[in-house]
Each structure stands twice: as structure tokens, then as C-alpha cells.
Amino acid sequence: MPAYKAPLRDMRFVFHELHQADTLLAGLPGYEELSADLIDAVLEQAGTICEEVLAPLNRQGDEHGCLFENGVVRTPPGFKQAYDLFRQNGWTGFACAPEDGGQGLPKAVNSLVEEMICSANLSFGMYPGLSHGAYLTIRRWGREDLKKTYLPRLAEGAWSGTMCLTEPQCGTDLGLVRTRAVPQDDGSFRITGTKIFISAGEHDLTDNIIHLVLARLPGAPKGIKGISLFLVPKFQVGDDGSVGAGNGVSCGAIEHKMGIKASSTCVINFDDARGWMLGEPNKGMRAMFTMMNGARLEVGIQGLGIAEAAYQGAVTYARERLQGRSLSGAKHPDKAADPIIVHPEVRRNLLTIRAGVEGCRALGAWVGLQLDVSHHHPDPQTRQNADDLVALLTPVVKAMFTDFGFEAANLGVQVFGGHGYIREHGMEQLVRDARITQIYEGTNGVQALDLVGRKMGAHAGRYLRQFFHPLAAMIEARIEDETLGPYAQPLAKAFVRLQQATAQIARAGMVKPDEAGAAASDYLRLFGLVALGYMWLRMVETALPKAGGAEDGDGFYSAKLNTARFFFDRMLPQTAGLFQAIMAGGASLMTFDETWF
Numbered sequence: 001m002p003a004y005k006a007p008l009r010d011m012r013f014v015f016h017e018l019h020q021a022d023t024l025l026a027g028l029p030g031y032e033e034l035s036a037d038l039i040d041a042v043l044e045q046a047g048t049i050c051e052e053v054l055a056p057l058n059r060q061g062d063e064h065g066c067l068f069e070n071g072v073v074r075t076p077p078g079f080k081q082a083y084d085l086f087r088q089n090g091w092t093g094f095a096c097a098p099e100d101g102g103q104g105l106p107k108a109v110n111s112l113v114e115e116m117i118c119s120a121n122l123s124f125g126m127y128p129g130l131s132h133g134a135y136l137t138i139r140r141w142g143r144e145d146l147k148k149t150y151l152p153r154l155a156e157g158a159w160s161g162t163m164c165l166t167e168p169q170c171g172t173d174l175g176l177v178r179t180r181a182v183p184q185d186d187g188s189f190r191i192t193g194t195k196i197f198i199s200a201g202e203h204d205l206t207d208n209i210i211h212l213v214l215a216r217l218p219g220a221p222k223g224i225k226g227i228s229l230f231l232v233p234k235f236q237v238g239d240d241g242s243v244g245a246g247n248g249v250s251c252g253a254i255e256h257k258m259g260i261k262a263s264s265t266c267v268i269n270f271d272d273a274r275g276w277m278l279g280e281p282n283k284g285m286r287a288m289f290t291m292m293n294g295a296r297l298e299v300g301i302q303g304l305g306i307a308e309a310a311y312q313g314a315v316t317y318a319r320e321r322l323q324g325r326s327l328s329g330a331k332h333p334d335k336a337a338d339p340i341i342v343h344p345e346v347r348r349n350l351l352t353i354r355a356g357v358e359g360c361r362a363l364g365a366w367v368g369l370q371l372d373v374s375h376h377h378p379d380p381q382t383r384q385n386a387d388d389l390v391a392l393l394t395p396v397v398k399a400m401f402t403d404f405g406f407e408a409a410n411l412g413v414q415v416f417g418g419h420g421y422i423r424e425h426g427m428e429q430l431v432r433d434a435r436i437t438q439i440y441e442g443t444n445g446v447q448a449l450d451l452v453g454r455k456m457g458a459h460a461g462r463y464l465r466q467f468f469h470p471l472a473a474m475i476e477a478r479i480e481d482e483t484l485g486p487y488a489q490p491l492a493k494a495f496v497r498l499q500q501a502t503a504q505i506a507r508a509g510m511v512k513p514d515e516a517g518a519a520a521s522d523y524l525r526l527f528g529l530v531a532l533g534y535m536w537l538r539m540v541e542t543a544l545p546k547a548g549g550a551e552d553g554d555g556f557y558s559a560k561l562n563t564a565r566f567f568f569d570r571m572l573p574q575t576a577g578l579f580q581a582i583m584a585g586g587a588s589l590m591t592f593d594e595t596w597f
């Protein structure tokens, strides 16, 4: 695997030129001091630590994995030193509020930094990623004293966080949670139960681990409406923030798994552990969604990070590997054979990854920006609109980006041929690491159900309008344009398919809910491709005036237009097949008798 190189050029394009994020953010209270130079400096520093510290540890982390001995988990060699450096350089508090000791940088920048971390070392990224989710949840739902004690320690990375939802009998269906929480006279709770598959549940990177645990109060209603959320530290914490004795939290085992081997996946036992409620009784899912929604976007970015790593590996190899001759005559007659990059099939693989990466990067940063607007904009209506858009696009980002990440990792292996399948080049690790991103934080099938079941019809289509209206306006204004028309026209066709599919699912799903379920995954993919098309049309518009000009010395803008052409010619048409599958309905799935399987 070639050394990872942070894709700063494209990130700058997305951030400054495409989204003009500096201007937008500088208009938001709290971000007035942000400048393009500051953001570039941050991205550069993040790139350096990812290239020089995290990426070189990735292979070793995979081969060594985590070790479990006598209740203690040891991360692979080098992880603790890397984490300490990461922490000392302020990266754990990068997106935390200044009053908690963080740097208060916007989500839009954070999503680019997260992408680099995930490209460099997905397993490593799990530890600070989960901690940040716990930080945000405590900040939003915690009592003042809890915030004061826990937030600064999480921001500085001295403590880490987890999310404890899953139990042996309870995965997707969180209504089945059995862990119990018994109220105490002093306002605390005693938590008892077993959680499984807890990422970063136990490790040797930090002094304390703060678990956010879903549990049931005595007499709580059955199902999802009887779940509350609790903060449970591994070690007790004194009033002065000092770490004390154990708190009835122990690690029973770690899982041996397909990928992300350097990220510990733990069985965590709570045995009368002392905890504090976050949010209100029986409304734990509401509070937990703060963590889950953030985590879903972050997992989407994990898919993007893997895809970028796969692209870099595959391109380098395709330039070096000599096999066969170009179909149109030798391109390098001086060599024993042409490099495989001359072959259309290899180019198709490379461009599929590239078009997906650049589209997802643009979309991920846009959603990040909307998140910043939804938190910071002074106008309540603008905040609400941005919030609606984030709610709509969260399942799309999670599922489409991670499906794409896995696809990209597989295509990367394909470019390497047999050399991708063996361990030497690190390409097979990407496939194994990518696979979990389609499963955790709600499987991608469940994301699709969220999109059609909750988001599509929410508030009589209000979320959808936030996306459909600007897209329709953009297409209408460009479709007759001589240069932009050829890009806007295929997007217009795909958009019509999306609108018709939306109407069909809404109609059929009202009569038979299975119809909506049967269409969900294809619909999410169709939606995602149209969303990427929207980004690509905007990227074309941004790049066109510069392509071939003085600013295009390195061919960046010309390549951007060519990649766009590939997307519109070869990827967006997939929407036609998806549309047909959706319109065919779910009968062939649901009439199949259970005994025939």
C-alpha cells in the first residue's frame, strides 16, 4: 500500500470554492474569527498527523489486534503513543466548545478531518470518534454538575466515551433492552446488565471510560418508550474530577472479528454500577439520538475515508503494474508491457471510486455545514430548515457512503488483481475494515427504512421539500444552458425518477407497509445518486470557468470536469434500474412462502 497522502487540494476546493464555507461560517455567531488560512492550516496539520503517525500504524494494528488479559484490554503497539500525541495536539477537543477547553471548530471542518483519520486508520478513529459523540450527548442532555465534571476531561481526551445500546437479545430492536437502572436516594442510579459489541468499551488509552448506557427503570413501559439513558463511568469520579475506585463496570471479553481489529469490541458488564440519568425518564432514545445521529454521519464519513484510501492505493499500483498492451496500440513501447492504467476496465474501476469519493466529500461537507447552520444561525427558521435537511440526509450519508466505501475497497482490490487479495499491499484490509460500517450504527437496511418510514413523510413532506426545492431550482436554471445543460439534463431525468418513486412508495406504503419496506434500499440508493448529482452539477459550475485557464496548471479543474462527465454518463444512469425495481413493487418478495426459503 503506498503511503497515504491527505487529499488537501480537493478538500480546499470543496470547502472554499464549492461551498464557500468560510464566508458562510464567518457569518455565524461563534465563528466570526474563522478564516480560509486558519482552516487550511488546520487541514494541513490534520493531514500531517494522519500521514505520519496514524497511517503507518494501520497495518500493525490490523495484524496485532487488541489483546484481552485479566479483564484488561491492550491496544496494539504504538496506539497509546499515537493517542497521546493526537491528544496533546488538541485533536480530541478540536470540535468541542471553547468553554470545555475545546477549539470550537465547525462540523464542516471536522468532517474533513474525520475523513483523513478514517483513511489513515479507521480503528484508531473509533476511540476519539465515540468520545466526541458522548461529549455532545452529555453537553445536550446532562445536568450542569455532570457537564462541569465530564466535558472538559472528554474534550482534552483524558477520558474516552462509549455508546452502550446492544445486548445479546437486542440489536436493531432497542425496545428489547433488559439492562436495569434502580433509582437511589441521592439522585443517582444503580445499573445492572450486560452490553455486547461495545466499541472502545475497554482499552488502555485513557484514565477513565465514560459509558452512555440504555437501561430500564423499575416499572417502565415495555418497548422503546420505557428506555432511559445513563452516564456510567468505569471508575468513580470525585467531586474534584479525580478518578477513584472501580464502579462495578468490567470487560468480560473482546470479540475476534473480520476487520477494525485495533478497535476493541467488548462485552461490558454493569454490576450495580453507579450512574446518572441524561435527559428524562423513559425518553432515553431521544437523548441517545443525539449520539446516534452524529455517529451515523461519522460512520458515513468512515466509508468515504476508506474509499479515498482505496483510490490512492489503486491509482499508484495501476501506474506501476505492467501488463498487456493498450487496445489502441502500445502506449509505452519502450517497456515490456503497458501500465494497466491504459486499460478501459481499470480506468472504469478507478473513475468509479474517484467520482464517488469526490461526490461524497462534497455532500458530506455540505451536510456538515448544514449542521453548523442548524446550531448557530441567528434566524430560527434558517436553523430549522438546515436541521430538516440534516435529518433527511443523515440515513443517506450513513448508508450510501458506507455501501460505496465497501464497493470502492473491492474495486481497489480488483485493480491490484491477486496482489490485492494477499495481505502484502494492505488492500484486503480495507475491504475487511469497510464491511462493519454497513452494519453498525443501524444497519444500512434500517437506514433505508428510516428514510422511507420516518423522513420521507415527516411533517407532510417538509424535510423532502428542503432538498427537492433547491435542486429543482438549480436544474431549471441550468437545463437550457449551453455548457451546463449536458450535465443538468441527465440530473433532471434522475430527479423525475426520484420524485415518481417517492410518490409511488408513499401511495403503496400507505396501503401495504411491506411495499415501502421492499422499496427502501433501492430508494435510498436512488436518492443518494441524485444527491451526488446535485453536488456534481454544482462542482461543474464551480470548475468550468477555471478549467484550461491559468489556475488549471495541474489540471485539477479539467480533471474535475472529466470526472463529472464520468459520473453523469456512467453512474447516474443506475437510477433507471433502481427506479424500475422500485416500481415493480414488493410482491415477488412477500408472496414467497417462508417454507420455500
Ligand SMILES: Cc1cc2nc3c(=O)[nH]c(=O)nc-3n(C[C@H](O)[C@H](O)[C@H](O)COP(=O)(O)OP(=O)(O)OC[C@H]3O[C@@H](n4cnc5c(N)ncnc54)[C@H](O)[C@@H]3O)c2cc1C
Binding pocket: 162, 163, 164, 165, 166, 170, 171, 172, 173, 196, 197, 198, 199, 200, 257, 265, 436, 439, 440, 441, 442, 443, 444, 445, 446, 449
Ligand atoms: C465491530 C462492531 C462494533 C459495534 N459497536 C457498537 C457500539 O459501540 N455500541 C453498541 O451499542 N453496539 C455496537 N455494535 C452493534 C451493532 O450496532 C449491531 O450489530 C447492529 O445494530 C445490528 O444489530 P444485530 O447485530 O443484533 O443485528 P439484528 O438486529 O439481529 O439484525 C440482523 C439483520 O436483520 C435486519 N433487521 C433487523 N430488524 C429489522 C427490521 N425491523 N426491518 C428490516 N430489517 C431488519 C438487519 O438489517 C440485519 O440485516 C457493534 C457491532 C460490531 C460488530
